[in-house]
Amino acid sequence: MKNKVYPVCVIGGGSAGTMAVLRTVLNNDECLFFPGTPKDKKRSRAMWVRKVENVPAHFNFKRGIVEPNQDTLRWIEESPYKANLHAKNNVGVISLKKNENVFQITASNNEVYFAQYVILCTGVMDIQPEIDGKIDTIFDYANAQTVDYCLICDGHHVLNKKASVIGHTDSAAWTSIMLYERYKPLEMFILTNGKKNEFQDDTLKLINAYGIKIYESKIQQIIGHSRGAVLESFLLEDGPKVETDICFVSLGMIVYNKLALELGAQVDGRGFVVADESGLTTVSGLYVAGDLKANTKKQIYTAWDHAVSAANAINMKLRISRRPT
Numbered sequence: 611m612k613n614k615v616y617p618v619c620v621i622g623g624g625s626a627g628t629m630a631v632l633r634t635v636l637n638n639d640e641c642l643f644f645p646g647t648p649k650d651k652k653r654s655r656a657m658w659v660r661k662v663e664n665v666p667a668h669f670n671f672k673r674g675i676v677e678p679n680q681d682t683l684r685w686i687e688e689s690p691y692k693a694n695l696h697a698k699n700n701v702g703v704i705s706l707k708k709n710e711n712v713f714q715i716t717a718s719n720n721e722v723y724f725a726q727y728v729i730l731c732t733g734v735m736d737i738q739p740e741i742d743g744k745i746d747t748i749f750d751y752a753n754a755q756t757v758d759y760c761l762i763c764d765g766h767h768v769l770n771k772k773a774s775v776i777g778h779t780d781s782a783a784w785t786s787i788m789l790y791e792r793y794k795p796l797e798m799f800i801l802t803n804g805k806k807n808e809f810q811d812d813t814l815k816l817i818n819a820y821g822i823k824i825y826e827s828k829i830q831q832i833i834g835h836s837r838g839a840v841l842e843s844f845l846l847e848d849g850p851k852v853e854t855d856i857c858f859v860s861l862g863m864i865v866y867n868k869l870a871l872e873l874g875a876q877v878d879g880r881g882f883v884v885a886d887e888s889g890l891t892t893v894s895g896l897y898v899a900g901d902l903k904a905n906t907k908k909q910i911y912t913a914w915d916h917a918v919s920a921a922n923a924i925n926m927k928l929r930i931s932r933r934p935t
């Protein structure tokens with residue numbers, strides 16, 4: 611139908627987006643859904659997540675976000691609610707505008723769509739370390755999870771291992787302190803990869819008390835084998851080889867906030883979109899869910915919770931607007 615105004619549009623098909631779609635269609639609201647182009651998907655965290663061990667019943671998925679999300683969409687397509695879902699597979703959103711009370715959505719297929727409410731779930735990506743002038747040196751290890759990015763998700767992997775953290779900020783230092791305090795790994799190192807450490811005095815005191823060693827030289831090479839499944843050491847430019855079984859990268863995140871910024875939504879100092887408890891941003895009708903949302907844990911189950919809050923808040927507004935006067 612030409613110029614149809616959908617009640618709800620969900621942008622992004624990772625943890626938050628898939629839950630936003632599920633909740634919206636189960637609330638019996640029609641949902642226009644853009645999971646993203648193959649390029650959007652490739653640069654999303656959802657695509658990188660392998661085994662998930664901190665969410666009940668997720669242990670057996672090889673790809674802990676992609677596989678259960680595919681199951682969920684398949685279930686919707688076969689459910690009595692299938693007519694509510696308008697999925698634009700492999701399509702992303704390239705521009706978002708608001709005219710009066712309607713969002714105008716320009717998609718990567720060059721079509722323009724309209725919606726009353728938008729739930730933006732475009733996520734973030736972790737910044738990768740440059741090793742030997744490239745960021746892809748670490749990818750095999752990240753895929754095999756000998757290199758990890760999230761302490762809450764994968765911190766437990768350091769038990770009885772030699773562990774290291776790549777990063778130079780106070781937040782990287784605290785990653786190493788928390789790993790040390792929780793799991794007492796056999797050894798713990800921080801590699802600042804050529805940057806001067808920015809650790810605060812109190813942080814440094816604790817690092818020294820725990821015997822966590824800091825190396826500030828650039829990493830020249832990763833040594834390991836079996837397509838990343840075995841990490842042995844980092845070879846540093848100034849000579850030493852730092853033996854490590856597992857490494858955490860703590861260099862911050864790239865926030866995919868372009869569409870929110872285009873609408874003038876408020877973001878915090880790191881680019882995360884500011885929103886209230888229901889996910890409502892400073893732009894009326896625009897909600898955010900998942901890693902994109904400011905001041906929240908960046909986890910699968912928190913993304914789910916945000917998505918449910920946003921879909922339910924929108925459903926309440928839709929129901930009120932349809933009540934007899």
Ligand SMILES: Cc1cc2nc3c(=O)[nH]c(=O)nc-3n(C[C@H](O)[C@H](O)[C@H](O)COP(=O)(O)OP(=O)(O)OC[C@H]3O[C@@H](n4cnc5c(N)ncnc54)[C@H](O)[C@@H]3O)c2cc1C
Pocket residue numbers: 621622623624625626627644645646647650651652654655656657658659660661662663664665674675701702703704731732733734736758759760763764866899900901902908909910911913
């Ligand atoms: C290596 C790794 C391991 C992790 N392990 C765990 C774990 O074990 N447990 C856990 O709870 N959390 C884990 N996390 C965190 C978890 O991945 C995130 O918290 C979660 O994916 C956030 O969901 P999201 O929907 O906000 O973003 P994502 O899941 O990253 O999804 C973003 C979506 O937005 C889409 N998109 C982007 N731009 C556009 C656009 N312009 N138009 C349309 N779509 C777009 C992408 O295609 C993608 O579908 C891990 C993260 C990493 C990096």
